[in-house]
Amino acid sequence: MRYPPSLLNLIRELGKLPGVGPKSAQRLAFYLQKQTSNDIQALADAILDAKDSLQQCKTCFNISEKDQCAVCEDSLRKQNIICVVAEAADLLAIERSGEYSGLYHVLHGNLSPMNGIGPDQLTIKALLTRLDNIDEVILATSTTVEGEATAMYIAKLLSEIEINVSRIAYGLPVGGDLEYADEVTLGRAISNRRAV
Amino acid sequence: MRYPPSLLNLIRELGKLPGVGPKSAQRLAFYLQKQTSNDIQALADAILDAKDSLQQCKTCFNISEKDQCAVCEDSLRKQNIICVVAEAADLLAIERSGEYSGLYHVLHGNLSPMNGIGPDQLTIKALLTRLDNIDEVILATSTTVEGEATAMYIAKLLSEIEINVSRIAYGLPVGGDLEYADEVTLGRAISNRRAV
Numbered sequence: 001m002r003y004p005p006s007l008l009n010l011i012r013e014l015g016k017l018p019g020v021g022p023k024s025a026q027r028l029a030f031y032l033q034k035q036t037s038n039d040i041q042a043l044a045d046a047i048l049d050a051k052d053s054l055q056q057c058k059t060c061f062n063i064s065e066k067d068q069c070a071v072c073e074d075s076l077r078k079q080n081i082i083c084v085v086a087e088a089a090d091l092l093a094i095e096r097s098g099e100y101s102g103l104y105h106v107l108h109g110n111l112s113p114m115n116g117i118g119p120d121q122l123t124i125k126a127l128l129t130r131l132d133n134i135d136e137v138i139l140a141t142s143t144t145v146e147g148e149a150t151a152m153y154i155a156k157l158l159s160e161i162e163i164n165v166s167r168i169a170y171g172l173p174v175g176g177d178l179e180y181a182d183e184v185t186l187g188r189a190i191s192n193r194r195a196v
Numbered sequence: 197m198r199y200p201p202s203l204l205n206l207i208r209e210l211g212k213l214p215g216v217g218p219k220s221a222q223r224l225a226f227y228l229q230k231q232t233s234n235d236i237q238a239l240a241d242a243i244l245d246a247k248d249s250l251q252q253c254k255t256c257f258n259i260s261e262k263d264q265c266a267v268c269e270d271s272l273r274k275q276n277i278i279c280v281v282a283e284a285a286d287l288l289a290i291e292r293s294g295e296y297s298g299l300y301h302v303l304h305g306n307l308s309p310m311n312g313i314g315p316d317q318l319t320i321k322a323l324l325t326r327l328d329n330i331d332e333v334i335l336a337t338s339t340t341v342e343g344e345a346t347a348m349y350i351a352k353l354l355s356e357i358e359i360n361v362s363r364i365a366y367g368l369p370v371g372g373d374l375e376y377a378d379e380v381t382l383g384r385a386i387s388n389r390r391a392v
Contacts, residue, residue: 001266001291006242006249007259013242016235018227019220030285031214032243033250033259039212040247044240046202046209047228051236053202054229063203063229070197089226095197 007033059130061106061123063088071095071104078102082130083138084154086110086147094140102138105130110146111153124154136164143170203229255326257302257319259284267291267300274298278326279334280350282306282343290336298334301326306342307349320350332360339366 015025057069081102107122141147158165170188211221253265277298303318337343354361366384
């Protein structure tokens, strides 16, 4: 017996999602099949609505329902510090930490020459136009090879201007067991130690 | 900064899917956000189309785009043997094996009194009306506790009729390493050994 075409199509579409392999896609398809029409409609609407109503902030390229995102609109935030992140999801993660109250700049990716992503594919040029009255730029890209390369590239560009540039700290994750930390992380945690 | 409402709604809807936790839901939402409108529309359409066009086969309760599924419509298949499975996905898995050419009956679940699923919640009554001219019923529910209980329950019902009832074989999975098999599986594999 062949799969019904509409089922096959659904499995193929679900299989395009990140982290969803052929087996998960089939499992999701059968699950959706068993839900009520209302639930299915709610999911489809949520997918389409989010695409329709969300855009990039014209200033910092954060995800937003308006031209200016909620961070850029908020005049109570510190206006003299910009935290540079690779993705809007990273911005939201930093917001959840509650430790930062300045502005952001979302690059929408990291430098990755192998995948054809150079400085022009990111929002680096727009960052350079925002630096009037800015005292510090925090480079909060990931501590992966690509995140590091992106941070170093931007740090070099900014070194020509009189502006403080910092990098988020390396170290043990909170609650992390020293015994299970990898050597590189542990080495960085020791060399970046702080006076108590 | 708060999440935009439409993004929050999408994350909530995606989080209802099986195997998708809050972090995966957020990751999927941001992924979808980055796709083209066409891709998004294709996914939403696939979800709605599958729900609209798929129904249960009136005879065997397999997933189908018509009243009769492709298996029940195919007169070349053996008409005197029924393989009982818990879900339509199991039927498709058996079809992929290519080892079976009879009819099916999809129960749409296993007995699970703890979750309020008794014989009346499954398609067991409909199975009993299909047994004229049937020589054998293969019970192909999973080898889990609930799958076993379901198979035993149906076997007991069928023991009153003159019909051959069989259970799919227990044993080592093909390619499975004997050393890593659990004791119960290994015990069954030995007691169900076959002459070569």
